[in-house]
Amino acid sequence: MTTPDKKFDVVAIGAVCVDAQVIGDDALLERYSLTKAVSNDIGADVLKYAADDGMPKTAGGPATNIAAGIALRGGNAALVGKVAGDDLGSFFSARMQSFGVEYTALLAEDADKGTTFIMVVTTPDKERTFACYNGAGLMLSPEDIDRSLIREAKITYLDSYLWLSENGREAVRHAAETAKQEGSLVALSLNDRHIVEKNREAFLSLATSHADILVGDQKEFGALFGTTTLEETKDAVAKLGVIASITAGAKGAYVIEDGVMTHVPAEKIEHVVDTSGAGDAFAAGFLYGLSQGKTAPDAASIGASWAADIIQHFGAEPKIGKNASPSAPGRKHAP
Numbered sequence: 001m002t003t004p005d006k007k008f009d010v011v012a013i014g015a016v017c018v019d020a021q022v023i024g025d026d027a028l029l030e031r032y033s034l035t036k037a038v039s040n041d042i043g044a045d046v047l048k049y050a051a052d053d054g055m056p057k058t059a060g061g062p063a064t065n066i067a068a069g070i071a072l073r074g075g076n077a078a079l080v081g082k083v084a085g086d087d088l089g090s091f092f093s094a095r096m097q098s099f100g101v102e103y104t105a106l107l108a109e110d111a112d113k114g115t116t117f118i119m120v121v122t123t124p125d126k127e128r129t130f131a132c133y134n135g136a137g138l139m140l141s142p143e144d145i146d147r148s149l150i151r152e153a154k155i156t157y158l159d160s161y162l163w164l165s166e167n168g169r170e171a172v173r174h175a176a177e178t179a180k181q182e183g184s185l186v187a188l189s190l191n192d193r194h195i196v197e198k199n200r201e202a203f204l205s206l207a208t209s210h211a212d213i214l215v216g217d218q219k220e221f222g223a224l225f226g227t228t229t230l231e232e233t234k235d236a237v238a239k240l241g242v243i244a245s246i247t248a249g250a251k252g253a254y255v256i257e258d259g260v261m262t263h264v265p266a267e268k269i270e271h272v273v274d275t276s277g278a279g280d281a282f283a284a285g286f287l288y289g290l291s292q293g294k295t296a297p298d299a300a301s302i303g304a305s306w307a308a309d310i311i312q313h314f315g316a317e318p319k320i321g322k323n324a325s326p327s328a329p330g331r332k333h334a335p
Contacts, residue, residue, distance in 0.1 A: 014063025
């Protein structure tokens, strides 16, 4: 189904960011004026404070996780995403290059915009509090889409978080059209049920006209198709004529290919540390498998394996390949 002589297994396009996952207490929340257990929007002043606070940071965003997951396992991946000309943007760019991801920093034109930053604070009571600075990541525009990258992509992955901005939506549409013209398969990621619900008509139109692959969970697929059961979703996917993977957490995933739905179980893990990024890890493995010409069920088995790796450590960044620590479990090469 894919074109084997293209350079990149996947070119991922999305709203990139820098993540900080912190074990903290209520005093930390007070320091940043954060309301506990909800998502808080923060301004540039708090961003500067948080970014300089010495907390451990990783490169984030679904498209980033897809590209990193593939490149760190020996595959070929490129990433298109916008950062700012600040320390966080430099950190992000260096991180991608160290992982072997093909990435050239696209800098926000607005000098007042910082790199998108998301801090997650987990307190002793297990509550998670989010601090979000929506910066350069949502400023990606059609002019930023590199046709030469897509021309060399077996699969072009499109992150739905770009739908949070008008120029981001236009960038997604332009990238999908470019992929069709250049013979690259289009993989639309649903990512967030609320985003899909808000943009359902436009999202469904793009899926109908351009998508070859859909990835998401059952709630996200339900939001797209207006379905409530797996059987209804299977029929909707079959009618659309695309390949789909529907993740179901510990139950594994369901893949649909040529109208046939197959259950792929999750790998059994004795000690789950953190499920952050599991869906992205699954999608990375699934898309990588498809890029290698595997069937959807076989590709989903790779996805299940990669998801099993990610949930055995803290954070969504893969700890394999060039990013592996001596004690980190996980497979270091693409199968």
